[in-house]
Amino acid sequence: MSTTLLDKVKTIKTLNNIAGSGLNVFKKENFIIDNDSENPDAIVVRSYNMHAIDFGDKLKAIARAGAGVNNIPVEKCTEQGIVVFNTPGANANAVKEMVLTSLMASSRNLFDGVAWAKNLKDEGEQIPKLVEAGKKQFVGKEIKGKTLGVIGLGAIGALVANDALDLDMDVIGFDPFISVDTAWNLSRNVQRAMTLEQLFAESDYITVHVPLTNDTKGMFNKEAFSIMKEGVQILNFSRGELVNEIDMAVALENGEVGRYITDFPNENVLKMKNIIPVPHLGASTQESEENCAIMAARQVKDYLETGNIKNSVNFPNVYLPYTGKQRVAAFHKNVPNMVGQITMAISGYSLNIADMVNRSRGEYAYTMIDIDNEVEGDIIPSLEAKIREIEGIVTTRVL
Numbered sequence: 001m002s003t004t005l006l007d008k009v010k011t012i013k014t015l016n017n018i019a020g021s022g023l024n025v026f027k028k029e030n031f032i033i034d035n036d037s038e039n040p041d042a043i044v045v046r047s048y049n050m051h052a053i054d055f056g057d058k059l060k061a062i063a064r065a066g067a068g069v070n071n072i073p074v075e076k077c078t079e080q081g082i083v084v085f086n087t088p089g090a091n092a093n094a095v096k097e098m099v100l101t102s103l104m105a106s107s108r109n110l111f112d113g114v115a116w117a118k119n120l121k122d123e124g125e126q127i128p129k130l131v132e133a134g135k136k137q138f139v140g141k142e143i144k145g146k147t148l149g150v151i152g153l154g155a156i157g158a159l160v161a162n163d164a165l166d167l168d169m170d171v172i173g174f175d176p177f178i179s180v181d182t183a184w185n186l187s188r189n190v191q192r193a194m195t196l197e198q199l200f201a202e203s204d205y206i207t208v209h210v211p212l213t214n215d216t217k218g219m220f221n222k223e224a225f226s227i228m229k230e231g232v233q234i235l236n237f238s239r240g241e242l243v244n245e246i247d248m249a250v251a252l253e254n255g256e257v258g259r260y261i262t263d264f265p266n267e268n269v270l271k272m273k274n275i276i277p278v279p280h281l282g283a284s285t286q287e288s289e290e291n292c293a294i295m296a297a298r299q300v301k302d303y304l305e306t307g308n309i310k311n312s313v314n315f316p317n318v319y320l321p322y323t324g325k326q327r328v329a330a331f332h333k334n335v336p337n338m339v340g341q342i343t344m345a346i347s348g349y350s351l352n353i354a355d356m357v358n359r360s361r362g363e364y365a366y367t368m369i370d371i372d373n374e375v376e377g378d379i380i381p382s383l384e385a386k387i388r389e390i391e392g393i394v395t396t397r398v399l
């Protein structure tokens with residue numbers, strides 16, 4: 001069986017509204033966008049829940065145009081050799097602006113005040129008088145001089161922390177896994193909380209910017225609320241499940257928590273007292289949607305065309321300059337002698353190796369081997385099959 005032109009055309013499916021500037025990256029003869037495809041080569045997604053989806057046998061990559069990947073079954077993807085990308089930092093500025101906007105607007109009771117003023121529309125000439133009489137119910141608090149606790153000092157948290165300092169807030173941050181890059185960007189005036197409890201106890205406002213994982217799920221619970229200052233305002237632009245909803249409802253009811261601003265409204269949340277529900281707008285700016293879409297699309301395109309991997313959450317990041325000659329890419333178990341067995345299979349076809357790279361990530365590794373000579377069409381499927389026979393190989397492609 002020889003490789004036909006049709007085999008070279010890659011199908012991209014999108015599961016959410018992806019900015020056109022990102023999709024333009026695929027406007028080349030080797031790609032088609034087909035949102036009805038049952039068996040695409042790659043999927044570009046935003047928040048669509050993919051946990052119940054069966055993957056076709058051609059699927060090689062999923063790109064999350066955004067940060068959080070909790071809507072993607074990452075472990076299953078790894079087992080099936082499907083690389084999962086996200087777009088680190090691409091929407092961070094949008095979320096930062098939304099957090100600071102909500103922080104100030106909530107502290108000044110702006111949302112309630114605006115809603116109340118709109119309700120006066122039938123009061124005719126009385127409106128100015130009613131406004132002056134009624135405004136006392138919306139007296140707010142300035143954020144200057146107050147303490148903001150920032151949990152998670154990654155792309156978003158670091159921007160929020162730095163800008164809150166510029167707004168004359170005191171800022172305390174907690175992130176036991178902070179990356180070196182972020183630490184360099186963080187103002188040294190951000191105080192370091194040694195424990196989460198310390199941050200809870202010292203903050204007037206708390207904003208959370210961590211991924212949803214088994215460790216972070218439900219981190220806002222009754223124990224946490226009992227340590228916090230009475231009337232603390234909590235902002236959650238990360239994920240709804242970080243908060244134990246039953247405990248939050250009680251804490252809002254009894255005033256332990258003064259206000260809960262969340263980007264993740266649901267049936268339970270909307271019944272809570274002193275809630276500010278935002279319809280998942282944190283990353284919804286034209287700039288952010290374009291940044292994410294372009295970054296996601298470029299990463300997918302590069303992977304499909306060259307095998308190179310950047311910003312994956314489950315595969316190692318790997319780069320080998322692409323010469324356009326034949327390349328073998330294999331994703332396999334991180335066990336001894338995998339590279340030896342792959343090179344042996346290649347040399348069985350009398351092919352000469354020009355360059356190679358191997359990187360591991362946990363239990364898996366990724367190897368790319370460049371071949372010096374052009375490989376005839378018929379040899380490609382045969383070589384792929386030979387490599388697939390090696391125990392520990394998850395997927396392989398000859399590019």
Ligand SMILES: NC(=O)c1ccc[n+]([C@@H]2O[C@H](COP(=O)([O-])OP(=O)(O)OC[C@H]3O[C@@H](n4cnc5c(N)ncnc54)[C@H](O)[C@@H]3O)[C@@H](O)[C@H]2O)c1
Pocket residue numbers: 066067068069088089091092095151152153154155156157174175176177178179182209210211212215216237238239263280281282283284
């Ligand atoms: N509302 C939105 O539209 C929107 C947009 C972007 C991101 N998000 C959410 O925000 C999250 C953060 O995004 P980001 O771009 O800043 O990600 P990021 O990966 O740059 O930063 C996450 C930070 O959290 C830290 N962290 C992990 N576990 C922690 C823990 N237990 N305690 C304290 N810190 C911890 C990490 O060390 C990292 O520095 C995403 O995972 C996503 O769920 C929401």
Ligand SMILES: O=C(O)CC[C@@H](O)C(=O)O
Pocket residue numbers: 046047065066067068069091280283284
């Ligand atoms: O796509 C969006 O609008 C939200 C993205 C956001 O939740 C993220 O995790 O990046």
